[in-house]
Amino acid sequence: MCLAVVALDAHPQYHVVIAANRDEFHARPAAPAHWWASGMLAGQDLVGGGAWFGVSARRSLGTGHEFSRRHPRDPDAPSRGELVTGALLDSSPPLLGAASIARDGARYHGFNLLLGEIASRPYPSAKERRAIRASPPDDRSTAAYASNRASGAIALSAGIHGLSNHLLDTPWPKLVRSKGRLAAALGGQALNSAAVFALLADREPSDDTALPMTGVSREWERMLSSAFIVSPEYGTRCSTVFTLGRDGSANFVERSFDAAGNMTGETAHAFTVAMPVHQHA
Numbered sequence: 001m002c003l004a005v006v007a008l009d010a011h012p013q014y015h016v017v018i019a020a021n022r023d024e025f026h027a028r029p030a031a032p033a034h035w036w037a038s039g040m041l042a043g044q045d046l047v048g049g050g051a052w053f054g055v056s057a058r059r060s061l062g063t064g065h066e067f068s069r070r071h072p073r074d075p076d077a078p079s080r081g082e083l084v085t086g087a088l089l090d091s092s093p094p095l096l097g098a099a100s101i102a103r104d105g106a107r108y109h110g111f112n113l114l115l116g117e118i119a120s121r122p123y124p125s126a127k128e129r130r131a132i133r134a135s136p137p138d139d140r141s142t143a144a145y146a147s148n149r150a151s152g153a154i155a156l157s158a159g160i161h162g163l164s165n166h167l168l169d170t171p172w173p174k175l176v177r178s179k180g181r182l183a184a185a186l187g188g189q190a191l192n193s194a195a196v197f198a199l200l201a202d203r204e205p206s207d208d209t210a211l212p213m214t215g216v217s218r219e220w221e222r223m224l225s226s227a228f229i230v231s232p233e234y235g236t237r238c239s240t241v242f243t244l245g246r247d248g249s250a251n252f253v254e255r256s257f258d259a260a261g262n263m264t265g266e267t268a269h270a271f272t273v274a275m276p277v278h279q280h281a
Contacts, residue, residue: 002052002163003200003227005178006114008143009158011186012123015142016060016116016244019182019196021236022052023229026259030237032267033254040088041252041269043238050081053240055252056088060242061115080111087115098144098153105148112163116143116156118273123246124158165214165224173206174227191243193253200239202227203261230261248273 007017029046042054061084090097094116101113143156145168160183164175181199185192206225229235240254252269
């Protein structure tokens with residue numbers, strides 16, 4: 001079960017801030033984030049060949065997978081990681097790309113997918129922000145969401161959005177806490193990066209009275225209820241923080257962990273994204 005919290009046009013200095021945990025079985029081999037020959041920056045699942053989170057010259061993208069035993073497993077289903085790599089190479093606008101993924105989603109096990117343009121842009125003025133809040137997002141939105149457990153695709157508005165054990169912004173305890181902590185980390189003039197990694201490292205389980213019912217045992221529900229999951233069999237394999245500044249500066253930091261929750265490595269990548277030409281007109 002993965003966790004992803006996204007701040008979209010929620011701070012004067014940052015167009016995008018993404019905090020994400022990848023939760024997976026420890027026996028499934030993976031490579032840490034690196035630049036692929038195709039031009040994307042992502043980790044790699046060494047079984048299915050895909051990725052769980054990545055960025056490319058055009059896209060920044062995160063994905064969260066449902067963990068539910070209520071749906072039978074199809075051994076012939078394609079890897080959900082290919083949805084990420086395919087979307088990173090797609091040049092269509094986010095909402096159209098998400099709609100295409102949603103149409104083809106029945107072939108896959110349960111998934112949630114967030115994708116967005118990586119192009120930086122100026123912070124909207126107060127008047128522009130009021131107009132954005134008053135109007136629903138449309139096909140010009142810079143980010144979108146798709147799931148094969150929901151109908152169609154959704155354009156994302158400015159603000160903080162998130163995924164945990166269910167559909168977009170489902171108010172389950174760890175997601176509510178994580179969104180609140182990301183908002184607090186964005187409360188100053190600059191991002192508090194330590195606070196962002198701290199929210200991803202939260203190992204406190206939810207109270208039993210607040211646990212959801214996803215079809216797994218009560219023990220698993222309790223284990224999955226923390227932002228950072230630790231168990232010998234399944235848990236948080238890596239934590240990633242990605243930021244895209246208004247000035248085009250992009251930073252991607254990934255920390256890897258073992259089955260005991262100990263950090264085993266960190267990889268960091270900094271690069272620059274060009275501002276859209278029309279913004280300078």
